[in-house]
Amino acid sequence: MRRRRVTVAAGFCFSFFMGTLLNLLFIPGFDHHQQREQQQQNGVTRSLLDPSLDLQEETPGSALDLARQLRERYEEVMRYRENRASGSAAKRLVRPLERRLMDLAQWASSEHLHKEQQQRGDLANALPKSRIDLALRAPWLGCRDIGNVTDLRYLGSGYTKAVYKVVLNGSVAVALKSVDFGGHDIENCVKRFGAVEDCYRLASYKLVKEMILLQRLQHPNILQLYGYCYQDSNDISDTLTTIMELGAPLEMIQLLQTSWEDRFRICLSLVRLLHYLAHSPLGSITLLDFRPRQFVIVDGELKVTDMDDASIEEASCSRNSDCFMEFPARNFTLLCSVEGRCQNMNEKRNLYNAYRFFFTYLLPHSAPSSLRPMLDVIVNATGELRWGIDETFAQLERVLYLYKSGLYLQNASHAHKAEYRRVPDTSIVEENYKCWPSYHHKGCLLSVFDLREAIEVCESHSQCKAFVWTNQTTWTGRQLVFFKMDSSRVVPAPDKITYVKVTG
Ligand SMILES: Nc1ncnc2c1ncn2[C@@H]1O[C@H](COP(=O)(O)OP(=O)(O)O)[C@@H](O)[C@H]1O
Ligand SMILES: *[C@@H]1O[C@H](CO)[C@@H](O)[C@H](O)[C@H]1NC(C)=O
Ligand SMILES: *[C@@H]1O[C@H](CO)[C@@H](O)[C@H](O)[C@H]1NC(C)=O
Ligand SMILES: *[C@@H]1O[C@H](CO)[C@@H](O)[C@H](O)[C@H]1NC(C)=O
Ligand SMILES: *[C@@H]1O[C@H](CO)[C@@H](O)[C@H](O)[C@H]1NC(C)=O
Ligand SMILES: *[C@@H]1O[C@H](CO)[C@@H](O)[C@H](O)[C@H]1NC(C)=O
Ligand SMILES: *[C@@H]1O[C@H](CO)[C@@H](O)[C@H](O)[C@H]1NC(C)=O
Ligand SMILES: [Mg+2]
Numbered sequence: 421m422r423r424r425r426v427t428v429a430a431g432f433c434f435s436f437f438m439g440t441l442l443n444l445l446f447i448p449g450f451d452h453h454q455q456r457e458q459q460q461q462n463g464v465t466r467s468l469l470d471p472s473l474d475l476q477e478e479t480p481g482s483a484l485d486l487a488r489q490l491r492e493r494y495e496e497v498m499r500y501r502e503n504r505a506s507g508s509a510a511k512r513l514v515r516p517l518e519r520r521l522m523d524l525a526q527w528a529s530s531e532h533l534h535k536e537q538q539q540r541g542d543l544a545n546a547l548p549k550s551r552i553d554l555a556l557r558a559p560w561l562g563c564r565d566i567g568n569v570t571d572l573r574y575l576g577s578g579y580t581k582a583v584y585k586v587v588l589n590g591s592v593a594v595a596l597k598s599v600d601f602g603g604h605d606i607e608n609c610v611k612r613f614g615a616v617e618d619c620y621r622l623a624s625y626k627l628v629k630e631m632i633l634l635q636r637l638q639h640p641n642i643l644q645l646y647g648y649c650y651q652d653s654n655d656i657s658d659t660l661t662t663i664m665e666l667g668a669p670l671e672m673i674q675l676l677q678t679s680w681e682d683r684f685r686i687c688l689s690l691v692r693l694l695h696y697l698a699h700s701p702l703g704s705i706t707l708l709d710f711r712p713r714q715f716v717i718v719d720g721e722l723k724v725t726d727m728d729d730a731s732i733e734e735a736s737c738s739r740n741s742d743c744f745m746e747f748p749a750r751n752f753t754l755l756c757s758v759e760g761r762c763q764n765m766n767e768k769r770n771l772y773n774a775y776r777f778f779f780t781y782l783l784p785h786s787a788p789s790s791l792r793p794m795l796d797v798i799v800n801a802t803g804e805l806r807w808g809i810d811e812t813f814a815q816l817e818r819v820l821y822l823y824k825s826g827l828y829l830q831n832a833s834h835a836h837k838a839e840y841r842r843v844p845d846t847s848i849v850e851e852n853y854k855c856w857p858s859y860h861h862k863g864c865l866l867s868v869f870d871l872r873e874a875i876e877v878c879e880s881h882s883q884c885k886a887f888v889w890t891n892q893t894t895w896t897g898r899q900l901v902f903f904k905m906d907s908s909r910v911v912p913a914p915d916k917i918t919y920v921k922v923t924g
Contacts, residue, residue, distance in 0.1 A: 463745035463752070463769045464708050481612045490618060493625040494548035500632045500702070500732075501552070550621055550658045551650050552628050554635055561588070561647030561663045566596065576669050578713065578726060580605040580626050585666055594646060595666045595725075597630075599623045601654060617656050624660050626728035631662050633727040637700055641693035643667065643716070643723045667716025667723055676781060679857045681867055681894055682720060683782040684823075688816050689722035690715075690774050695813040698767040703732045706766035710773035720895055735762040745769060747776065752805055767809050775802040786857065790828045794819055824896045826869040840875060840919040847913035851906040853883045859900060867898035871919075874901045878921065886910075889917040 569586035575595065576583050582600035587593050599606065599620060609619035634645035644665040653659040675683060697705040707714065707730055714726035737743050743754035743762035752772070755763045779802055784795045798815050801807040807815075822828040852863030859865040864881070868874040871889075878884040886907035892900045907920040 462708060462710050462773060463747050483613070483615070486609075486613045486615060486618050486622070490622055490625075491548055493622060493629075497552060497625050497629050497632065500629055500636070501554075550624075552632075554632065554648070556635060556645070556647060561594075563649035563651055565589075565647070566649055566661065566663060569596075576713070577603055579603060580623050580728065581726075583725075593666050595643075595664050597627065597662045597664065598660065599627055620654075620656050620659065627660050627662060629730075630727040631660075633702075633705075633730055634662075634664065636702060637696075637705075637727075639693060639696045641689045641696070641721060641723050642727075643718075643725050664725075665718065665723070667718045667725065670712050670715050670717055670722070672712050672781070677857060679859065679867070680785070680787045681823075681896060681898070683785075684787070684819070685720055685895060686717075686722045687774075687778055687783050688820060690778055691809070691813050691816045693722070693724060694767070694770045694774060694809050697770065698809045704734065704764070704766040705730050705732050706769050707773070708769075710770070710777060712777055731766070735765050736760050737762050745772070747772060749776070750803075764808060768805050771802055771807075771809055771812060772805055775799065779803075788823070788828050790830075791819055791822065794822075820896070824898075826873075829869055829873060837879065837923075838875075838921050839923045840878075841922050843910055843918040843920060845912060845914055845916065846910045846918045847888045847916040848886060848902070848904045848907065848910055848918060850909065851886075851904040853881075853903070853905045855881060855903065859894075860902070864903040865900055866903065867894045867896075868901050869898055874899075874919070877901070878903060878919075884921070886918060886920045889919065891915040 565588055566586065569588055570590060571585070571587040571593075573585045574582070575585050577600050580599060580603055581597050582603065584596045585593060586596055601620075603623075605623045605626075606616075606619050609622060610616055613619060631645060631648055634643060646663045646665065648660060648662045650658045650660055675686060697707070707724065707727075709726065709729040714724060714729075715722050716725050717723075735743065737756035737760055740753055740756045743756050743765060745752045745754065745765070745768070750772075752768070754765055754768060757763045779799050783799055784792060787795050794815070798812065798819075802812055852860075854862070855864035855866065859867070866877060868877060874887055874889070878887050881903060883905040884903050886904045888902040888904065890900045890902065894900065907918070910918050910920070
């Protein structure tokens with residue numbers, strides 16, 4: 421057919437190559453064993469584990485086995501697409517007309533399911549569709565848009581997918597995701613079943629699932645899906661490439677070195693995301709694989725990218741002990757509701773993972789001292805799972821409010837020892853000293869709420885002899901101020917104000 425295979429085919433080859441290269445250079449990498457352990461450590465009960473994890477068994481697999489897994493995953497994908505969300509929660513959020521339409525759709529799809537079950541005998545032989553299309557909002561991107569890309573750059577890969585940055589039309593930078601032919605998912609499957617095309621299909625349903633979720637879930641902290649492209653590649657028909665918003669892979673080490681304000685922003689984005697996921701149109705969604713590498717940073721905000729391990733199934737139970745969540749440092753047993761569901765398990769799993777991967781590292785350290793008690797309470801309450809997401813969300817938004825409004829400064833001491841002389845339209849270029857955590861790698865550039873706070877900061881640094889009020893602000897609207905160790909060389913500079921310490 422008239423499908424093109426230009427650059428993305430090159431991308432596939434490159435990713436194949438990269439995967440192979442990684443295998444050569446980077447063992448032990450991330451094998452299936454580790455993924456299973458990881459998922460258990462993420463508080464995932466066995467019943468929720470991906471059926472593909474059967475792949476890990478040592479015995480060589482039969483074709484029937486692979487066909488069953490393909491069908492199971494296909495059906496899962498169709499469930500997400502058709503919105504058979506088990507959802508009284510989902511229904512409560514929609515207006516009456518939409519609700520009636522949803523009921524109709526559900527009725528239709530259950531009819532469909534019924535028919536499917538009758539035909540199950542025949543279907544055991546038939547393979548599910550290789551191509552699943554979505555109705556995306558215009559203007560969406562497709563094969564024509566990625567036929568001529570420039571600046572292809574490898575961004576990262578995980579167990580299943582490889583991600584590249586490309587520039588479209590010489591102007592727009594986006595991320596392209598595809599199944600990694602050199603990745604562990606395909607490799608392990610081929611080792612067991614020896615069927616590259618079917619193994620590709622099995623892995624590609626994860627990408628399809630992610631694509632559907634990215635389309636249906638709309639939130640500032642979920643990466644935007646721009647489009648997708650099916651084309652023939654590596655001798656396989658209908659290979660899928662998704663086109664999405666570009667981010668920067670999350671580097672925890674780097675985050676630990678940034679200001680509290682920026683680290684707080686990451687935690688706040690995460691909590692806003694989890695709040696949305698707990699009340700999503702599909703029901704309460706949990707991210708089974710929650711490690712930091714499943715998220716990226718876009719303009720300082722955290723956004724989730726890897727959605728193929730998301731689940732809307734709340735674990736069923738007959739007693740509380742069925743609602744057991746195991747983590748490396750801590751286990752929890754949740755309540756089993758009268759409806760036979762583990763209460764808020766999806767939400768609580770997300771929240772505990774947020775606590776252990778993000779909050780403990782990012783939230784309390786070098787926070788303004790008056791906010792510290794509140795932050796300690798938040799960290800403790802999420803670490804003990806005492807709060808749900810709604811309470812956590814409200815508390816973080818309250819911290820944001822106190823910080824932005826300057827109310828957190830109310831209890832600070834007003835005893836200033838020194839006077840400062842205001843010199844408008846001037847700056848001090850050199851005379852930098854280092855402080856931590858600074859917005860500038862050479863000088864001491866910090867954000868302040870007002871002049872009073874700037875003076876307090878200068879008073880607390882023994883080197884500080886002056887500071888320069890810039891015209892730049894941070895994401896919360898706070899002013900960026902350069903602190904300086906000498907004030908003898910003040911030079912003209914529009915839009916800046918120098919404050920020179922004169923007494924004390
Ligand atoms: N939109 C994006 N922008 C930048 N980097 C991304 C993007 N999506 C994913 N990545 C990077 O690629 C890696 C692999 O993507 P992911 O979807 O997590 O694949 P897998 O399912 O194999 O884990 C991620 O860990 C992340 O660092
Ligand atoms: C790229 O340019 C083509 C032709 O000018 C246009 O049809 C297409 O929409 C553009 N794509 C993007 C992503 O801007
Ligand atoms: C591809 O894009 C570049 C600029 O980004 C343009 O110069 C070139 O003509 C395009 N080629 C095709 C075949 O569209
Ligand atoms: C959690 O439960 C597992 C399995 O029952 C047990 O082996 C482990 O010691 C428990 N961990 C903690 C920290 O209680
Ligand atoms: C929470 O606080 C209590 C009481 O100080 C303490 O015993 C517990 O270890 C803390 N839990 C976490 C997860 O920080
Ligand atoms: C400031 O002090 C008052 C009274 O001691 C207290 O109620 C309030 O919570 C404090 N504010 C902050 C932001 O710590
Ligand atoms: C800050 O000042 C510089 C230099 O005068 C100017 O170019 C820039 O636009 C200003 N930025 C803002 C946010 O006002
Ligand atoms: Mg991943």
